[in-house]
Amino acid sequence: MVSQNAPLKNTEQELKWIISHRQDWLKLQEALGKAERELHQKNVYLDTEDAYFAARRSMLRLREENGRWLFVYKRGLSLEDGYFSALEIEEEVSAEVALAISRGQLQAVGKGKVYQQIRQDGFEGALQVVGEVTNLRRVWPIRAAGLEGKEKFELDCTSFDSEHTEYELELETLRGDVLQEEVQAWADRLGVKLGKQKATKYERFLRYSAVNKPTISCLMPIYNCAETLVSAVKSICRQTFKSWELIMVDDGSSDDTVKIAESLATTDPRLRVFRKGHGGIVDTLNFAFKQSRAPFIARMDGDDISHPERFAEQMRYLQAHVDIAAVGCKIRVFPKKSITEGMMRYERWLNKACLPEILERDIFVESPLVHPSVLLRRSALEEVGLYEDGRWPEDYQLWLRMWLKGVKMAKVEKTLFFWRDLPKRLTRVDQRCSHDALRELKVTFFLKAFFTPAQEEQGMRSLPFDKRKLIIWGAGPNGKALAKTLRAHGLEPAYYTDILPARHGQTICGLKVLSLEQLPAPEGYFLVTAVGNPNSREEIRAFLRERGWQEGRDFRCMAGISD
Numbered sequence: 295m296v297s298q299n300a301p302l303k304n305t306e307q308e309l310k311w312i313i314s315h316r317q318d319w320l321k322l323q324e325a326l327g328k329a330e331r332e333l334h335q336k337n338v339y340l341d342t343e344d345a346y347f348a349a350r351r352s353m354l355r356l357r358e359e360n361g362r363w364l365f366v367y368k369r370g371l372s373l374e375d376g377y378f379s380a381l382e383i384e385e386e387v388s389a390e391v392a393l394a395i396s397r398g399q400l401q402a403v404g405k406g407k408v409y410q411q412i413r414q415d416g417f418e419g420a421l422q423v424v425g426e427v428t429n430l431r432r433v434w435p436i437r438a439a440g441l442e443g444k445e446k447f448e449l450d451c452t453s454f455d456s457e458h459t460e461y462e463l464e465l466e467t468l469r470g471d472v473l474q475e476e477v478q479a480w481a482d483r484l485g486v487k488l489g490k491q492k493a494t495k496y497e498r499f500l501r502y503s504a505v506n507k508p509t510i511s512c513l514m515p516i517y518n519c520a521e522t523l524v525s526a527v528k529s530i531c532r533q534t535f536k537s538w539e540l541i542m543v544d545d546g547s548s549d550d551t552v553k554i555a556e557s558l559a560t561t562d563p564r565l566r567v568f569r570k571g572h573g574g575i576v577d578t579l580n581f582a583f584k585q586s587r588a589p590f591i592a593r594m595d596g597d598d599i600s601h602p603e604r605f606a607e608q609m610r611y612l613q614a615h616v617d618i619a620a621v622g623c624k625i626r627v628f629p630k631k632s633i634t635e636g637m638m639r640y641e642r643w644l645n646k647a648c649l650p651e652i653l654e655r656d657i658f659v660e661s662p663l664v665h666p667s668v669l670l671r672r673s674a675l676e677e678v679g680l681y682e683d684g685r686w687p688e689d690y691q692l693w694l695r696m697w698l699k700g701v702k703m704a705k706v707e708k709t710l711f712f713w714r715d716l717p718k719r720l721t722r723v724d725q726r727c728s729h730d731a732l733r734e735l736k737v738t739f740f741l742k743a744f745f746t747p748a749q750e751e752q753g754m755r756s757l758p759f760d761k762r763k764l765i766i767w768g769a770g771p772n773g774k775a776l777a778k779t780l781r782a783h784g785l786e787p788a789y790y791t792d793i794l795p796a797r798h799g800q801t802i803c804g805l806k807v808l809s810l811e812q813l814p815a816p817e818g819y820f821l822v823t824a825v826g827n828p829n830s831r832e833e834i835r836a837f838l839r840e841r842g843w844q845e846g847r848d849f850r851c852m853a854g855i856s857d
Contacts, residue, residue: 306368308378309470309477310491313461316451318486322463323449325484326439329432330446335359337427338396339499342419342613344589345509345537349609353380353496354412354421356392363392367408369415371497376490377470383411396423425503427495428453436465436473439480443469452495454502462491493536500536505563509537510605510669511586512594515578517545519596520554522714526596527558527565535605538592539564543582546572551596576683583680591675595666599712607706608669618650619674620696620703622663623710632715643828648705655845657697658736658852659831665689667711674701686735687726694739730775736852737779744820744850745785763788765813767834768824769802772853776824777803788819793830816842821849 313319323329338356341347347354352369366384373379385407387395394402398421403409430451436443448464463481467473481488493501512530516523530540542565544552552569559565570581583591590609594600604623611621624645627633633641643660647653653662665688678695681688693703725731745762764780766773769790777787790807792798798809821843823834831851843849 306378306380306382307466307468307470309465309467309474310373310376310378310494311463311477311481311488312491313449313463314487314489316461319449319451319461321484321486322481323432326434326447326449329434331433333359333429333431333433335429335431337429337495337499338392339424339426339496340395340421341424342421344613345424345535345609346417346419346613348500348509348537349535349606349613351534351606353494354408355496356387356395358392363387363389365392365395365403365406365408367412371494373491373494373497376474376492378491378494383407395421398422425499427499429495439477441473441476441480443467443473445469445473452498454499458502460498463488497536501562501564504537504539508539508564508588510535510539510590510592510609511583511588511672512538512540512592513579513582513586514540514542514594514596515545515575515582516542516547516551516555516596517572517578518547518549518551520547520550522597523551523554524558526594526598527555529598529600529602530594531562531565532602533600533605534602535609538605539566539586539588540594541566541568541582541585542596543568543570543578543585545570545574545578574683576681576688579681579688583675586672589672590669591672592669593666597714597716598666599714600667601708601710601712603708604667604710605669607708607710611704611706612669612671615704617702618704619701620663620668620670620693621706622667622669622703623706624648624708625664625667625711625713626709627713627715629714632717634715637715639828645709648707650702650704653703653705654697656851657694658740658850661687661690661693663689663693663703663705664711664713665692667713677701685726686731687724690732691735694735698739698742733775733779737776737783740822740850740852741780741783741785761818763819765789765791765808765819765821766805766824767791767821767849768853769794769797769800769805769807770824772826773824774803776822776852777805791821810837813841816844816848819848823849823851824853825851826853 336358340354350369351371353371355366357364357366363386364384365387368380368382371380387403391402400409400421432449434447436445436447439447445465445467450462450464451459453459465473465477478488527540542555544555555567559567566585568585592605608621608623612618625641627637627641640660644664647656647662656662674696678699682691764785764787766776766787769792773790780787787805790802790805791810791813792807793810797807800807823831825831825834835845838849
């Protein structure tokens with residue numbers, strides 16, 4: 295994790311304005327007269343392959359300025375209401391050292407201020423050049439505009455690539471509140487319209503470079519979501535992490551969804567829209583993945599909202615935890631008036647299950663991650679063969695397939711995703727999300743992990759059917775349904791056990807019900823709980839642990855939150 299307790303020595307504070315047209319940029323220069331200085335600058339931006347600095351609202355660059363090289367580090371980049379601030383440190387380096395840095399050879403400045411600071415802030419990765427931006431800057435004293443003060447006007451013409459050149463006015467000052475109005479009034483008198491800048495040069499560079507080389511590809515299948523699509527897309531456009539592309543794939547909508555998506559795409563080059571015939575969620579997701587280009591894959595739906603810090607927080611988590619392949623976050627269900635008691639229980643359970651070991655432990659309780667809240671490493675998704683269609687929810691099936699291969703999952707312990715709960719949501723109306731379908735899914739993967747027919751090759755954790763006997767905790771409706779599903783897969787349970795004395799000694803669905811005192815030692819047995827109440831689940835865990843049963847090795851909890 296990054297430690298940023300030690301402050302940098304300098305604080306840069308600037309007012310920034312957008313100049314929409316080149317002729318207005320030239321008009322301001324004409325009004326100011328001959329420039330005091332003219333600087334030809336080349337900014338060479340540096341970062342890691344997984345965008346370490348961009349995910350922390352920081353920037354590392356080499357700047358060539360009229361033959362002079364500077365190595366610059368800024369952190370805490372902030373631009374609000376046209377007022378930019380950042381903690382900054384820079385040092386001059388030779389052309390030879392600059393070349394070495396651009397090749398990732400940071401040891402060339404091992405004793406330099408910038409190197410020492412980024413190491414102190416926790417950076418340990420390998421650098422690479424992520425792009426270059428050229429800039430023409432002309433400088434005047436603010437007095438040239440008839441304004442009092444010692445500040446300097448800087449008029450910039452920045453070329454991000456062959457298609458994107460932008461113009462702006464910058465003013466380094468600590469008198470932002472006063473000068474903002476005075477400069478605006480001066481420009482108005484000249485007939486030049488200034489707009490408050492909303493993004494730093496580096497953020498705009500990331501935005502333009504993401505068009506061809508994004509860090510995150512966000513997959514958004516869209517189908518008849520015209521009423522909510524604008525707010526969903528805007529929540530992605532507001533991400534503080536800028537290097538992303540949003541791939542919207544329309545699955546044959548019958549409303550204005552695709553029309554709205556294509557209109558939104560004209561406002562941001564990172565928005566990409568595709569049309570296809572109706573094929574369902576899995577077909578649409580796999581189509582979207584084939585259009586993606588980034589090493590990280592995010593999910594989003596057309597009716598949900600992402601917090602502006604979602605991508606940045608999730609990128610930082612994956613950078614700090616290289617063993618984690620999929621990261622979600624805490625979620626909030628909305629609107630409140632439509633939330634059922636079952637959904638409220640699910641939200642509470644989801645937001646308590648954040649650590650990798652908890653998600654692994656509870657993989658058979660419920661789907662541990664809200665699919666559209668997740669960021670994955672591309673390699674993990676490719677390893678399991680993308681999404682699979684079938685009788686079950688594609689997301690829960692994906693988590694189980696990943697889990698079976700030993701993939702670790704976790705959550706950022708912050709609420710970064712807002713999950714819209716509507717009557718038409720698939721989790722409410724699709725038969726693949728029914729209790730019976732979910733039980734079938736859990737049993738299928740449970741048997742793959744812990745049991746296997748004698749004629750099949752055994753997995754790492756599994757034993758043949760005839761080498762381990764299964765006990766079901768709970769002889770009520772959930773336990774009966776579980777026994778029926780297990781039998782359909784060829785595994786005959788040995789016993790029930792139950793906390794209710796009235797059931798002890800009975801034979802239910804052909805199985806004897808043991809009292810808790812009759813429960814055998816774990817050797818040769820595996821126990822599955824079919825009790826949905828979360829409090830009871832914890833009591834069962836404590837009871838079994840006290841008697842030597844180890845969760846994962848000897849028992850698993852399976853009944854869901856709403857069972």
